[in-house]
Amino acid sequence: xxQMTQSPSTLSASVGDRxxxxxxxxxxxxxxxxxxxxxxxxxxKLLIYKASNLQSGVPSRFSGSGSGTEFxxxxxxxxxxxxxxxxxxxxxxxxxxxxxxxxVDIK
Amino acid sequence: EVQLxxxxxxxxxxxxxxxxxxxxxxxxxxxxxxxxxxQAPGKGLEWVSALSASGGSTYYADSVRGRFTISRDNSKxxxxxxxxxxxxxxxxxxxxxxxxxxxVAGPQYFDYWGQGTLVTVSS
Numbered sequence: 001x002x003q004m005t006q007s008p009s010t011l012s013a014s015v016g017d018r019x020x021x022x023x024x025x026x027x028x029x030x031x032x033x034x035x036x037x038x039x040x041x042x043x044x045k046l047l048i049y050k051a052s053n054l055q056s057g058v059p060s061r062f063s064g065s066g067s068g069t070e071f072x073x074x075x076x077x078x079x080x081x082x083x084x085x086x087x088x089x090x091x092x093x094x095x096x097x098x099x100x101x102x103x104v105d106i107k
Numbered sequence: 108e109v110q111l112x113x114x115x116x117x118x119x120x121x122x123x124x125x126x127x128x129x130x131x132x133x134x135x136x137x138x139x140x141x142x143x144x145x146q147a148p149g150k151g152l153e154w155v156s157a158l159s160a161s162g163g164s165t166y167y168a169d170s171v172r173g174r175f176t177i178s179r180d181n182s183k184x185x186x187x188x189x190x191x192x193x194x195x196x197x198x199x200x201x202x203x204x205x206x207x208x209x210x211v212a213g214p215q216y217f218d219y220w221g222q223g224t225l226v227t228v229s230s
């Protein structure tokens with residue numbers, strides 16, 4: 001199965017900061033990658049699909065890039081509502097796998 | 108508005124069974140594949156199972172294959188997960204989730220998730 005590795009595991013940042021999270025796949029997944037945001041006690045929320053497509057209703061400060069094995073999620077200017085845990089997920093084959101998560105907390 | 112509402116979770120002894128349900132509304136249920144994803148307390152997300160819009164194709168993680176069965180009733184707009192031979196490591200919140208694209212072949216991302224139902228396996 002395809003392993004997904006996120007870095008960093010935890011990220012401390014301030015409101016207004018530019019934040020970048022990296023996700024690496026153990027083999028090529030083309031652009032079959034999604035990003036989710038999860039807040040405590042809540043279900044995950046889709047942010048980005050097919051590596052760089054912004055889900056409807058998601059603020060434009062979120063963006064995704066990459067293909068093959070390396071991907072990034074960028075928040076251009078961190079807002080108070082963005083403090084959460086972020087997960088990448090590959091859907092290249094019928095064995096979906098998630099990264100271990102990146103917690104973004106207040107510096 | 109898309110809504111997914113899970114039910115059926117609870118406390119069960121090791122070796123026992125539970126059936127989870129996910130009632131869907133706000134979209135044409137029979138046109139979308141669906142899946143189950145779980146999250147153990149304080150841990151990350153783990154995909155469990157998925158099935159196609161018709162229910163004719165099913166997929167399982169190795170950790171549950173042979174013990175869990177996914178199914179759907181398109182006449183009732185409901186997704187199910189039958190869980191047998193439960194183990195302590197199956198303790199988690201179970202989320203149902205909807206495929207992102209209509210009638211598209213191949214695995215997909217999940218665009219809507221339910222609020223989850225907690226399954227606790229303990230004696």
